[in-house]
Amino acid sequence: RKGGTGHWGGDRKQTTVWDIPKPQKSETGHSTQKPVECMKRPIENNSSPGQAVYEPFSGSGTTIIACEMTGRHCYAIELNPAYVDVAVKRWQEFTGQQAVLEGDGRTFAEVDSERTKADPDASEVAAGQSRQAANQ
Incomplete structure (x- = not known):
């Protein structure tokens, strides 16, 4: 935006260093x-x-x-x-909601179930990918 300024919604008392506690354990396995x-x-x-x-x-x-x-x-x-x-x-x-695939209205659970039926090893592969990615 030529000549414009950025939006600032915070107060002016914030510092440039944030002290934010890290959760004790990763709840998702993401590294x-x-x-x-x-x-x-x-x-x-x-x-x-x-x-x-x-x-x-x-x-x-x-x-x-x-x-x-x-x-x-x-x-x-x-x-x-x-x-x-x-x-x-x-x-x-x-x-507390169900994710829905916008293209056809299937829920995440339905998509996951269909993937598992199409490839019984799919859930194991996905779990392995999560573990592998978390260890990188």
Whole structure:
């Protein structure tokens, strides 16, 4: 925006160093899972409720959860199918809702079940990918 200024929704008392406790154990198995507060603060400081937040590296879904907590719409991308599953399950657990595939209305549970029927080893492969990715 030529001549414009960025949006700042936070107070002016914040410092540039944040002291955010890390959860004792990773709840998702993702090797670099961040505390939700690490994403919540910049989201609140730089957007307003109802606005969109873009997350190009979704991982375990921390930004998705922060957006849910702050009333933002999250557009997230993740290439690793195992982490997509982790993020979807995490979102479902947090919201109490069922994720639905926009293209045809199937729930995540239905998609997961169909994948397992098509390839009985699929759930084991996905679990192995999650473990492998977490160990990297």
